[in-house]
Amino acid sequence: xxxxxxxxxxxxxxxxxxxxxxxxxxxxxxRASPLCDVVAIASRDAARARAEADALGIARAYGSYEALxxxxxxxxxxxxxxxxxxxxxxxxxxxxxxxxxxxxxIACTAEEAQALRGLPPGPVVAEAYMIRHHPQWQRARALIAxxxxxxxxxxxxxxxxxxxDPANIRxxxxxxxxxxxxxxxxxxxxxxLLLGADPVRALAVIDRDPDTxxxxxxxxxxxxxxxxxxxxxxxxxxxxxxxxxxxxxxxDLVLDAFPFNARADVGNRIGVVRAGDERIEEIAPxxxxxxxxxxFCRAVRGEPAARDALTxxxxxxxxxxxxxxxxxxxxxxxxxxVG
Numbered sequence: 001x002x003x004x005x006x007x008x009x010x011x012x013x014x015x016x017x018x019x020x021x022x023x024x025x026x027x028x029x030x031r032a033s034p035l036c037d038v039v040a041i042a043s044r045d046a047a048r049a050r051a052e053a054d055a056l057g058i059a060r061a062y063g064s065y066e067a068l069x070x071x072x073x074x075x076x077x078x079x080x081x082x083x084x085x086x087x088x089x090x091x092x093x094x095x096x097x098x099x100x101x102x103x104x105x106i107a108c109t110a111e112e113a114q115a116l117r118g119l120p121p122g123p124v125v126a127e128a129y130m131i132r133h134h135p136q137w138q139r140a141r142a143l144i145a146x147x148x149x150x151x152x153x154x155x156x157x158x159x160x161x162x163x164x165d166p167a168n169i170r171x172x173x174x175x176x177x178x179x180x181x182x183x184x185x186x187x188x189x190x191x192x193l194l195l196g197a198d199p200v201r202a203l204a205v206i207d208r209d210p211d212t213x214x215x216x217x218x219x220x221x222x223x224x225x226x227x228x229x230x231x232x233x234x235x236x237x238x239x240x241x242x243x244x245x246x247x248x249x250x251x252d253l254v255l256d257a258f259p260f261n262a263r264a265d266v267g268n269r270i271g272v273v274r275a276g277d278e279r280i281e282e283i284a285p286x287x288x289x290x291x292x293x294x295x296f297c298r299a300v301r302g303e304p305a306a307r308d309a310l311t312x313x314x315x316x317x318x319x320x321x322x323x324x325x326x327x328x329x330x331x332x333x334x335x336x337x338v339g
Contacts, residue, residue, distance in 0.1 A: 011099075011297040014040040014074035016065045016089055018052040021103065022080040026128075027056050029264075029289035030078075035297040042068035065089060069096050076124075076300060079103060082169045083176025087112050090125065099124040099300050101293070104185055106313065108176040110320040116313045124299045126310035129189055131260060133291035133309070136268040136283045137193065140246070140255055143281075144194060148272050150250030152195055157187035157232040159242045159260060164209075170236060171212045178214035179234045180206075180323055186260050187232035188222065188319045189311075194246050197224040198318040199338045204326040209237070220326055223335070250274055262288060 013036055015022055030036035038058050043049035046063025053061035062068040069077065069092055076099040079089050087107045093100045106127040107113035119125060131137050144152050161183075169175045170182050192198055199222045207217040216237045222230040244255040251274030262268055264287035272279050298306030318338070325336040 008035075008301045010035050010037040011300050012073055012075045013038045013078060014042065014068045014071060014076070014098075015058075015078045015080070016042050016068060016093075017079070017081045018043050018048055019080040019103075022078065023052065023056065026078060026080065026289050026293070027058075029287050030293045031057065032287070033290050033294055033297075035294045040068050040071055040074055066092070069093050069098065075099060076101065076296070078128075082172075083108050083181055084174065087115055090116060091119070094119045094123045094125060097123065099296070101126050101128055101296050103128045104311075104316075105176075105181055105320060105323070106316045107320060108181060110317055110324050113313060113317055113320055119313075124296065124307060124310070126296060126299075126312055127316040128292060129185075129311045130288040130292040131186070131189070132193060132311065133295055134262055134268075134288040135286050136255060136259065136262060136270060139281065139283060140253060140270055141193060143253060143270065143272065144246065144248070145196075148251065149246065149248030149253050149274060152246050152248045153227055153229070154247040155191040155194055155230045156245045156247070157190050157230065157243070158234075159183045159186055160233075160235040160238045161240045162238060163236050166212055171209070171214050173213050177212075178216070179236045180204075180215050180218045180326060182236065183260075184218055184220070184232070184234045184323060184326070185319050187220070187230065187234060188322045190244055191222060191224060191228075191230035192318065194244075195224050195228045195230075197226070197228055199223065199230070199322040199325070200225045201335045201337050202322055202325040202329055203335045204329040206326075206330040215330075218326070222322060222326075222338075262286070264288075264290075 040060040041058050042062035042065050049061035077093045079102040170177045201223045203221045205219045206215045209216045217235040219233045244259045246253040254271040256269040268283040270281045295306045321338045325338045328336040
């Protein structure tokens with residue numbers, strides 16, 4: 001994969017926390033890009049911070065998140081902390097003058113996210129939906145816009161993995177765990193991107209783990225207006241799998257090869273079936289985490305188009321409002337208005 005190198009100094013990054021996605025995906029992707037310079041990492045355990053810094057080739061390690069935020073050499077902060085810490089540390093970082101790329105969801109509820117709407121206008125703040133930067137998703141959106149399947153009407157999504165570890169943050173209610181917040185947002189974002197609309201009402205069937213209380217299986221029907229809809233199933237205690245299918249008035253489109261967790265070293269495919277004929281488009285390998293970081297860096301350096309490509313706070317709110325509506329539907333057993 002090649003990316004154009006603009007004529008600006010690399011953005012100096014700090015990372016809050018030693019999460020798996022940071023260690024295995026995002027930090028290596030940043031370090032591979034000439035637009036990023038990862039200069040610091042923090043953990044609440046100083047020894048762990050130092051160990052992770054050494055393993056990842058990062059110069060500075062801090063034993064608290066606050067110490068890293070106070071580092072004047074750090075321009076941008078990547079936040080892969082547990083969900084319930086996203087808003088507090090996004091606020092702290094921006095108030096310290098830092099740009100912030102925060103893992104999804106940027107907040108646990110739309111109400112919580114409202115605290116981010118009054119931030120100073122200078123810093124770039126974005127939610128890390130890396131899929132929107134992958135060429136497979138960009139090509140799928142272009143094909144749909146070109147009328148490859150006629151008028152798109154229905155998006156189907158399935159996304160699952162198996163994790164019953166009660167100590168894992170994904171299985172802790174107090175940390176914002178559960179299937180809907182962890183991976184349900186991908187289904188909602190899929191429909192928003194591919195149908196070009198935001199949800200207006202939502203219905204959910206939710207099964208909760210009897211021991212941890214988290215939502216371990218969620219089935220949803222989401223109305224995006226004008227005859228457009230999303231059906232999805234996300235689960236955290238079933239066999240791993242993921243797929244996305246879009247149905248239209250004249251054909252179907254399928255995203256192939258792990259549409260959400262696309263590997264950086266393996267190409268992807270888009271299948272389009274129309275009038276009984278199927279065509280396959282091959283998409284070259286791409287590191288969506290690197291592309292996301294580079295778009296963020298360009299936004300930090302003042303490129304308006306790059307900033308528009310990110311999911312900012314206002315862009316995150318329709319997904320969070322839909323999650324809220326789905327949880328309300330669990331209680332009422334009825335469609336709930338999004339908003």
